[in-house]
Amino acid sequence: MKSKICYVTYGFLLILSLAYVFRYSDTYETMEFTYEEETKKNNNVIHSTGEKENSTKPSTENSTTKTPDEGNGTIGGENVSGNDEVTTEEPTTEEPTTEEPTTSEADNYDYYYNDGDVRIAINAVTDKENKQKYYVADVQLSSIKYFTSMFAYGKYSTKLRQGVTEMAEMTGAIFAVSGDYYSQRSNGCVIRNGVLYKNTKTSRDLLVMYENGDLDIIPYGEYPDGEELIEQGVIQAYIFGPAIVEDGKAVDEVRKTSDYIEESHPRMLIGQIDTLHYLFVAVDGRRDDAVGMDIYECGELMESLGCRVAYNLDGGGTTTMVFQGEIINVPSQGSERAISDGIGILGGGN
Helix, strand or coil, X not given: CHHHHHHHHHHHHHHXXXXXXXXXXXXXXXXXXXXXXXXXXXXXXXXXXCCECCCCCCCCCCCCEECCCCCCEEECCEEECCCCEECCCCCCCCCCCCCXXXXXXXXXXXXXXXXXXXXEEEEEEXXXXXXXXXXXXXXXXXXXXXXXXXXXXXXXXXXXXECHHHHHHHHCXXXXXXXXXXXXXXXXXXXXXXXXXXXXXXXXXXXXXXXXXXXXXXXXXXXXXXXXXXXXXXXXXXXXXXXXXXXXXXXXXXXXXXXXXXCCECEEEEEEEECCEEEEEEECCCCCCCCCECHXXXXXXXXXXXXXXEEEECCHHHCCEEECCEECCCCCCCCCCCECEEEEEXXXXX
C-alpha cells in the first residue's frame, strides 16, 4: 500500500515539473523575440525631420572631392563637368630667383636715341692733359631721308638768322649741328635737299653728299658747276672747309686761307665712317680748360675715330650741337649764335 502511494506521488511531481518547463520555455522564447524587435526598432529611429539617423562618419582618407552630378560648373576659371574630379593641392612657395642686371647700350653713352631707323649715340670727351673737351655723335641711318639741311625760318636767305635749337624744332630734327654759314660768303655752290640755290665758282674745298648718302670732297680749284652736280645725283653741297680726312687718312697739308687754320678754336666737324654711318664732332674752345683744336688736330681726331672722309664746317662761336632740344656743347660766346643754316637728323617715321 505504501509503495503505491509513493509511485502516485512521483508521478504527480513529474507532471508538475514538465508543466513548469513547458510554461517557462514559452516565456523565454517570447522574451527573446521581444528583445530582437526592440533592437530593430532602436536601429531605425525616425526623427522629427523625417530623416534616418546615420551614424556612419564621412571618410577623410582621400582629399579628392567630386562635384555634384547635376550640371557643369567652373573652377578656377576652367569649365568642368559634373563627373570631373577636382584635386586640391597644397600651395607651393617658390624661392625668388635673382638675375644679374643687364647693361643696355644706352648706358655706354651720355646721350642716346634709337628708334630702329635712326641711332644716335653721343659721348662727351674730356682730355685734361691737352685741355680739350669735345662731343662725339655717332649717327647711323636706315635711309638718307632722315638726313636734312635746315634754313633759318625754313627759307634760303642771306639775311635771315636763327639759332640751331629753333631750326631743329621747326624742322622736327632730334639732333642738329651748325652748318657752313653760307650767307657769310658771296661765292660757292650751295645745294640743299636736292635744290641748287647758289652756283658760283669757289676757291674752297666743297663737301658734297650723293643720293645714296655718301660724302665726297671736291678740291678747291676745280670749280664744279652746280647743275652738273645735280645731274650727278648730288643732294647736298657745303662750302666752308677745308677737307681734313680723305681716303681714311688725315690731310697732312691744307692750303692756308687764314691763320684760323693753324690756330686753336672751337670746331664743328662732319665725317663718314661707312654707308649711312656718320660722325659729328663739336670741339669746345677759347676756355682755359678747353682751348680748342687747329685743323690738323681735327684731322687726326677724325681719322682716329674711323672716318674715311671728314670736313670742317663753320666753327668758332658758331659751333653748336643740339640733341632733343638741348645744347650739349658749350658755345664759346656763352650762348648759341643765330646763323643761316644747319644740318638735322630726323627721327624714324618722319
